[in-house]
Amino acid sequence: MVFEEIECSGDDERFMLEAIKEAAKAASEDEVPVGAVIAKDGVIIARAHNRIESSGRSSAHAEMLAIEEAEAKLGAKWLTGAVMYVTLEPCSMCAGALVLSRISRLVIGADDPKTGACGSLYDIADDPRLNHRIETERGVLGETCSEQLREFFRNRRKTTEECR
């Protein structure tokens, strides 16, 4: 994926491109390429990518690591006023963590019809029964994010077949 060729028309796309770059780091470490950045007042305060395999922790999703880093940086347990940009729709765990963090806005790249919990299987980020609702936008550089995932799984299948 050549990042310079991706056209960005505004802040949301520019920050999503940074999340895509994080996802590319995951792919290079043989992790499913999902990346996330958190911005506040127009500045990135946390960046992370999937680290499930390298950490041996099933919960080491990009979103969880980014939330943790942002809270540590702000010295606060709440991320009011901050925005998360993530290349793939968060799962139940990550959507729940985002609600707990009280982040203000969530910008998603590709949908995840299998485990997504921000509109696909559930809508945890915007559930009126919970005590915090997150303004959510989907499909920002969505096709690029989807293609990054497809490319990873295509390469993995190829490698597996070559090893047979």
Added chain:
Amino acid sequence: MVFEEIECSGDDERFMLEAIKEAAKAASEDEVPVGAVIAKDGVIIARAHNRIESSGRSSAHAEMLAIEEAEAKLGAKWLTGAVMYVTLEPCSMCAGALVLSRISRLVIGADDPKTGACGSLYDIADDPRLNHRIETERGVLGETCSEQLREFFRNRRKTTEECR
């Protein structure tokens, strides 16, 4: 709460009592008293309690910390064959994390009608659309777990009123 007075009739109740003792540690640290233990082959491999305030991390729920500890102890990212005992019904984040950890069984003390995601608001732990389902049991020493939470909030209200 006098632990010696709590009657346990089997393994589930005995392990839940250990989770209740963890929750009591949380209360003594001025954290909402939720405790969790993870057992495998009849032996406790992880114990944790809420550490949200002391860690400054909104995701530092007892369940998340116990999963992390159990995975580190087993040197594996999956908890197949293990059982979690938790004093309060897990929220979306923790239920999602339990599914990702592929834990085999979940034993819950008190229900959480406000944010519970294992039968109350959602049933993430046993959703046929996800690729892992957890055998779940609710209400084990449920009244004791509820009373522990009620006592904590009663004391907190009292302290707040005294400070006025």
